[in-house]
Amino acid sequence: xxxxxxxxxxxxxxxxxxxxxxxxxxxxxxxxxxxxxxxxxxxxxxxxxxxxxxxxxxxxxxxxxxxxxxxxxxxxxxxxxxxxxxxxxxxxxxxxxxxxxxxxxxxxxxxxxxxxxxxxxxxxxxxxxxxxxxxxxxxxxxxxxxxxxxxxxxxxxxxxxxxxxxxxxxxxxxxxxxxxxxxxxxxxxxxxxxxxxxxxxxxxxxxxxxxxxxxxxxxxxxxxxxxxxxxxxxxxxxxxxxxxxxxxxxxxxxxxxxxxxxxxxxxxxxxxxxxxxxxxxxxxxxxxxxxxxxxxxxx
Numbered sequence: 001x002x003x004x005x006x007x008x009x010x011x012x013x014x015x016x017x018x019x020x021x022x023x024x025x026x027x028x029x030x031x032x033x034x035x036x037x038x039x040x041x042x043x044x045x046x047x048x049x050x051x052x053x054x055x056x057x058x059x060x061x062x063x064x065x066x067x068x069x070x071x072x073x074x075x076x077x078x079x080x081x082x083x084x085x086x087x088x089x090x091x092x093x094x095x096x097x098x099x100x101x102x103x104x105x106x107x108x109x110x111x112x113x114x115x116x117x118x119x120x121x122x123x124x125x126x127x128x129x130x131x132x133x134x135x136x137x138x139x140x141x142x143x144x145x146x147x148x149x150x151x152x153x154x155x156x157x158x159x160x161x162x163x164x165x166x167x168x169x170x171x172x173x174x175x176x177x178x179x180x181x182x183x184x185x186x187x188x189x190x191x192x193x194x195x196x197x198x199x200x201x202x203x204x205x206x207x208x209x210x211x212x213x214x215x216x217x218x219x220x221x222x223x224x225x226x227x228x229x230x231x232x233x234x235x236x237x238x239x240x241x242x243x244x245x246x247x248x249x250x251x252x253x254x255x256x257x258x259x260x261x262x263x264x265x266x267x268x269x270x271x272x273x274x275x276x277x278x279x280x281x282x283x284x285x286x287x288x289x290x291x292x293x294x295x296x297x298x299x
Contacts, residue, residue, distance in 0.1 A: 002030045002080045002095055002161065005072030007065045008047070008057075009037040014087035014206070016046045022084065023052065027095035030054060030082075033072045038062030043086070066173035066181045073164060073172055081164050087206055088158040094202040098161040101138060105196035108140065109166040110189050112196070115159040115203040127152040132197070141197040144190040145241035149248045155186040155195070159203035166193050178217060180225035187229060187245070191236045218260045219253055226250060226272070247277030254286055258293055266290040 004022060008015060022032060032055040036044050047057055058075050060068070073081055082098060084090065094113070101111040117125040129151045133142050141147065147154045170188040173181050189195075226249055233242045254269035270287040277283060 001078040002027075002082050002099070003072075003076030003078035003164075004030055004032045004082045004084055005069055005076060006032065006034045006084050006086055007037055007068030007072065008034050008039060008043050008086045009062065009065070009068070010039050010041045010043060011086035012039075012041040012043045012046055015043055016049070018084065018086055018089055019047065019050055019055070021089035021091075023050070024092050025090065025095045026092050027099055030095060031076070031078060032056070033058060033075050034086075035060060035068040035072045035075070037064070037068040064175060064178075066175045066177070070172040070175070073167055076164060079164055080161055081167060082161040083157050085158050089204045089206065090158070091202045091204070093200075094159075097198050097200055097202045101196040101198055102161070104138070105140065105194070108194040108196040109163040110155075110193045110195040111161040112141070112155045113159050113198040113203065114201045115156055115205055116201050117205050117207055119207045126201070129154055129199075132199070137200065138196065138198040141195040143241065144195060145187075145239060145245040149241060149244045153183070153186070154197065155190075156203070156205065157182045158205065160186070162189065174224065174228070177220055177222075177224045179220065183249070184225045184228055187232060187242075191232060191239055191242070218262065219256050219265060223253070226253065226269075243276050247273045247275075247280065247283065250276065251283060251286055254290060258290060261293075263290060263293060266293075 034047055034055065034057045036057055036059045038061050044057060058071060060071055069083065080102065097113050098111050114127060114129065116127065129147065131143065131147050131150060141154060144154065166189060170192065173185050229246050229249060233246060236242060250269045250273035254266045254273060257266035257269060267290040270283065270290045273283045273286060
């Protein structure tokens with residue numbers, strides 16, 4: 001049996017669509033653990049419209065998505081945990097694809113498949129995944145950090161299944177940070193576990209942000225994710241591409257800071273990007289942009 005963990009917070013308009021994509025699976029041996037993270041809208045009422053004994057709701061005070069996922073992991077009764085966000089969806093063969101990986105690669109404890117994006121207008125966009133170490137439909141993702149440094153994230157939360165023991169062994173998802181908790185979780189798993197990966201597109205990220213004028217969320221001041229990645233590298237220096245991945249992370253953090261007009265953080269992150277990949281010309285151009293942000297914001 002596969003335990004599906006769905007953190008739920010104020011997704012009244014999306015959760016029914018997401019749950020229906022679960023019930024439409026060709027693989028039906030599952031339970032659904034929905035962790036209501038203190039929703040204040042009608043999200044729970046939407047869930048209660050589904051009369052399926054495999055669905056159960058666990059309630060907690062609002063503590064964030066990581067705490068909700070961790071609670072779901074603890075409540076799950078299955079050996080395998082599949083994560084699904086409350087505003088994403090699966091294609092009908094998603095669980096069957098993950099179960100196939102589980103059966104085919106018994107030495108692995110992490111399983112992932114490809115995914116796609118859909119915007120508000122219904123336009124579909126494919127991921128860009130480079131440097132997979134195999135040419136067949138599926139295989140072992142032995143170079144996670146190399147792929148992650150030059151592609152869309154090869155592991156994305158709603159397209160990942162893990163063994164319960166594996167995710168618990170790393171302490172679950174980090175609590176207390178606003179973004180990047182999944183990124184850090186997959187990195188910690190990648191240095192400890194083998195990952196089975198399918199090229200098949202079986203999950204869909206719904207880009208359903210309704211108000212495009214809402215300001216971007218500013219980067220976490222403490223930079224817990226970046227510092228934890230550095231610590232991970234210091235403990236696993238054999239992972240040569242992890243160093244490049246850290247540079248890739250700081251390049252993104254720097255650009256994010258610039259977009260939020262936090263120039264000092266942009267410069268600091270650009271220097272760290274250079275430190276962990278001093279051969280990248282793009283990192284030096286990034287530093288130049290930080291010092292002269294009008295090069296980035298062309299009017």
